[in-house]
Amino acid sequence: MAGTGLHHVASPPAGQTGGVILPKVRDPRLVTIRRGGSLTDEDHRLLTLWAAACAEHVLPLFEEACAGDARPRVAVEHARAWTRGEVPMMESRAAGGHAMGAARSLTGASRFAAYAAGQAGCVPHVAEHDLGAAAYAIKAVRASVPRDADAAEAGRRERDWRRTQLPDAVRELVLEDQARRNDICWGVFAD
DSSP states (O other): OTTTOTTOBOOOOTTOOOOBOSOSSOOGGGSBGGGTSOBOHHHHHHHHHHHHHHHHHHHHHHHHHOTTOOHHHHHHHHHHHHHTTSSOHHHHHHHHHHHHHHHTTOOHHHHHHHHHHHHHHHTTTOTTHHHHHHHHHHHHHHHTSSSHHHHHHHHHHHHHHHHHTSOHHHHHHHHHHHHHHTGGGTTTTOO
């Protein structure tokens, strides 16, 4: 999967190592039934729609910086189209990789917003990318605020808003996953 960005390694925050947002040990509840887990197709679609909403919420941070680059928006649209059966998983996944490509030359909020969209586009392939979309979106909001104290509060508000957007059917699963993967997601889900 080299070059696709699917298992993206981000630059870690100062003082932290690593940057992989996917766990080494997969939670079977986030693996589809056809791949040996217990995630239903309906819940997979719900996770994908939630990830798309997370990414879309911060997409303006990318579009303000790169108005002519539609790759992140296309990734979000492909994720939603996958839930409706309009595009195959591989097409959504490729769009996610292209969105992450749009992020590579950027810094700050626009970079994280593009990564959020890329992660959303990859949820049809690996459901656990849903948390990546949310984490990068929170990082985008934090990076868009100039003062550290204000950025931390803005990040908490964004995290809380994302939690209100969770569909009831997957709410507990996502909240448990946020607690489990908080450390590898830059601590953005901490209470």
